[in-house]
Amino acid sequence: MSNLDFFQMYRDIIAQPSISSTDPAWDQSNKGVIELLASWFEQFGMQIDITPVPGTTGKLNLIATIGSGDGGLLLAGHTDTVPFDAGRWQKDPFQLTQEGDRIYGLGTIDMKGFFVFIAEALKDIDLTQLKKPLRILATADEETSMAGAKAIADAHPIRPDYAVIGEPTGLVPVFMHKGHMSEAIRVTGKSGHSSNPANGVNAIEIMHKVLSKVLVMQQELKQKYNNAHFDVPYPTLNLGSIHGGDSANRICGGCELCIDLRPIPGVMPEDLIAELKRHLAPVEAEYPGAISLEHLHEPVPPYGCDENSLLVKEAEVLSGHPAEVVNYCTEAPFIQQLGCETIVMGPGYITQAHQPDEYLDLSFVKPTTELIRHLVQRFCL
Numbered sequence: 001m002s003n004l005d006f007f008q009m010y011r012d013i014i015a016q017p018s019i020s021s022t023d024p025a026w027d028q029s030n031k032g033v034i035e036l037l038a039s040w041f042e043q044f045g046m047q048i049d050i051t052p053v054p055g056t057t058g059k060l061n062l063i064a065t066i067g068s069g070d071g072g073l074l075l076a077g078h079t080d081t082v083p084f085d086a087g088r089w090q091k092d093p094f095q096l097t098q099e100g101d102r103i104y105g106l107g108t109i110d111m112k113g114f115f116v117f118i119a120e121a122l123k124d125i126d127l128t129q130l131k132k133p134l135r136i137l138a139t140a141d142e143e144t145s146m147a148g149a150k151a152i153a154d155a156h157p158i159r160p161d162y163a164v165i166g167e168p169t170g171l172v173p174v175f176m177h178k179g180h181m182s183e184a185i186r187v188t189g190k191s192g193h194s195s196n197p198a199n200g201v202n203a204i205e206i207m208h209k210v211l212s213k214v215l216v217m218q219q220e221l222k223q224k225y226n227n228a229h230f231d232v233p234y235p236t237l238n239l240g241s242i243h244g245g246d247s248a249n250r251i252c253g254g255c256e257l258c259i260d261l262r263p264i265p266g267v268m269p270e271d272l273i274a275e276l277k278r279h280l281a282p283v284e285a286e287y288p289g290a291i292s293l294e295h296l297h298e299p300v301p302p303y304g305c306d307e308n309s310l311l312v313k314e315a316e317v318l319s320g321h322p323a324e325v326v327n328y329c330t331e332a333p334f335i336q337q338l339g340c341e342t343i344v345m346g347p348g349y350i351t352q353a354h355q356p357d358e359y360l361d362l363s364f365v366k367p368t369t370e371l372i373r374h375l376v377q378r379f380c381l
Contacts, residue, residue, distance in 0.1 A: 004040060004123070006365070007103075009116045011096040012036055014105035018112070020080035020143040022297075029058030030140045033079040033112060037062055037138050040119050044127055046136070049157070053147050059140035061148045063158060067133030073379040074135045074160035075372065076335055077114040077167070077346075078142030078149075081107045088356035101362045108360040109348025114166030117347065117365075121372035125381075132380045135160060142331055145298060149331035156338060162311045162379050163335050166346030168353055169326070171367060173315035174344040176229055176304040176325040179333065181261040181269050182296035183276070185210060187244075189290065191253030200251030204244050206287050207255040213279040214239070214259065221275075227264045229325045235272060236262045258296065262327075265304030303332040303342070311341040314378060318371050319345065326350070345371075 016032040038048045041064035053059040062079075084093045084106055091097045093106035107113060118136055127134070135158055139148030152158075167174075187207045192200030218237040225234045237259060244255025261272050276293065284291050305312060312323050323343070328350060336342040347364035 004043065004119055006116065006120050007096070007098075009040065009119060010103060010105075010108070010113060013112045013116060014096045014107055015094050017094055018080045018107070019083050020141045021083050022144055023083075026083045027144075029060075030079040031058060031060055034060045034062045034138060037064070037079070037115055037136075040115075041136060044119075044122050051151075053140050053151050056141060056145075056147055059148065061140060061151060062136075062138040064136040064138075065133060065158075066127050067130045067380070069133060070159040071161045072130075072132035072134055073375060074137055074158065074163040074335070074338075074340065075118050075375075076137040076139070076163055076165045076331065077111050078139045078331065079112060079115075080141055080143050081110065081112065082143050082354050085356060091357050093358075102359040103362065104357050104359045106358055108358055109168040109346075110353035110358065111167055111346060113348070113360055114346050117166070117368045117372055121369045121376065125373060125376055130380045132161070134376055134380045137335075139331060146300060146331060146334065149334035150298070153334040153337040159338060160340045162375075163338070163340045163342040164311075164315075164375060165330055165332055165335060165342070165344045167330050167344050168348035168350050169324075169345050170349050171319050171345060171347060171364065171371065172321040173312060173319055173323040174326050174330075175307050175309075175312050175323040176265060177302065177329060177332065177344075178230065178235075178327060179263040179269060179300045179302035180329045181263065181272065181299040182240075183259050183261065183273075184294045184296055185214070185257045185259065185280075186292045186294065187255045187290055188292070189251070189253050189255070192251040194249045194251055197251060200253070201287070201290070202251050203255040203290075204252045206283065206290055207242070207244060207257060209283045209286075210257065210280060210291065211239075213283060214257070214276075217275060217279045225264060225267060227266070230264065230327075233264075235264050235267055236260075263299075263302045265302045268301055269299035300329045301333040303330070303336060305332075305336070305342055309341045311343055314375075315343055315345055318374050
C-alpha cells in the first residue's frame with residue numbers, strides 16, 4: 001500500500017512547472033508532472049501508459065489503469081497551467097505555501113491538485129477487489145489547444161462507462177457548457193494612393209459590407225436557437241477586434257475582423273462556420289477571392305450530459321448540490337467522445353483559476369477525498 005503523504009504530494013506537483021502557452025517563451029513540457037504521477041500511481045499497482053501528444057513538442061498524456069476490459073470509471077484532469085504574472089503574485093507560484101486554511105501555488109485548483117486528491121482517496125480502497133476498471137487520465141495542453149484530450153478522443157484507447165473531470169466547480173456537478181470558437185475574417189483588397197480610388201480596392205469598404213452580414217447573423221442566432229439551461233440561451237457572436245490600413249492617404253489593402261462564437265449543445269462549431277459562410281457569400285460573390293476565414297485556435301465543441309443520467313444523479317447525492325451549467329470550457333466534449341457519461345466536478349472555485357496567488361481552501365480536502373472514494377466504490381466495486 002502507498003505511503004504517499006498528502007501535503008508532500010501537493011508540494012512535489014506544484015514544484016513541477018508545466019505551463020502551456022501560445023507564446024513559445026512561456027510554453028513548457030509537462031514531462032516532469034507526468035513522470036511524477038506515474039511514480040505515484042505505480043505504487044497502487046496501476047499500469048502506466050505514457051504517450052506523446054501528436055503535433056506538440058515535449059507534451060505527454062498518461063493513462064493509469066487498474067483492472068481490465070471496458071467500462072468502469074475514468075478520473076480525468078489536465079497537467080498544464082496558465083502562465084503567471086510575477087508582478088502580481090505575492091507567493092512563489094512553484095512552492096506550496098500554507099497560510100491559515102489555504103494552500104497557495106500555481107495549479108493548486110486548476111488543476112494539478114486534483115491528482116493529489118485521487119491518490120489520497122485510493123489509499124483507503126482495496127483495489128484488488130475492483131469488479132470494473134479504474135482509470136486515471138492526465139492530459140497536456142488543456143489551457144491552449146486541448147491537444148491532449150483531442151488525441152485521446154481520436155485514438156479511443158479506453159472505453160469507460162463514466163468519467164469525472166476534476167476542474168474547480170466548488171464540488172458542484174456540472175453537466176453542460178457552451179463551446180468556444182475564435183475566428184478571423186480577413187479581407188484582402190488592393191492598396192494604392194488615396195488620390196485615385198479607382199486604382200485600388202479598399203479592404204475597409206469591403207469589411208463594412210462583411211460587418212453588416214455578420215451583424216445579421218448575430219441577430220438570427222438569437223431568434224433561431226434556444227437552450228433554457230443557459231442565462232444567455234443562444235449561441236453568441238461577439239465582434240472582438242478589427243484592424244486595417246496603415247495610413248490615411250493610402251487605399252487600405254487589408255483588414256481583419258476577429259470574432260468570438262459560443263456554440264450551445266446541439267449546435268456544433270462546423271454549423272456556425274457554415275452559417276458564417278452562408279451570410280458572407282453575397283460579399284464573396286461581389287469580391288471573388290477577397291474574403292478568407294481562419295481559426296485562431298481549434299474550436300472547442302459544446303458539451304452536454306443528460307441531467308437525469310445515473311452519473312449526474314449520483315454526483316448530486318454525493319455533493320449535496322443540484323447539477324449546474326457553466327459558461328467556461330473544459331475537456332468534457334472530448335472525453336465524452338469515448339462514449340461515457342461525463343461530468344465536471346472538482347475542488348476549489350473557478351473564480352480562483354487563472355488568478356494571482358491561486359489557492360485551495362483546505363475545507364475541500366475531506367469532502368473531495370470522500371467523494372472520489374465513493375465514486376470509485378459505486379462504479380468499480
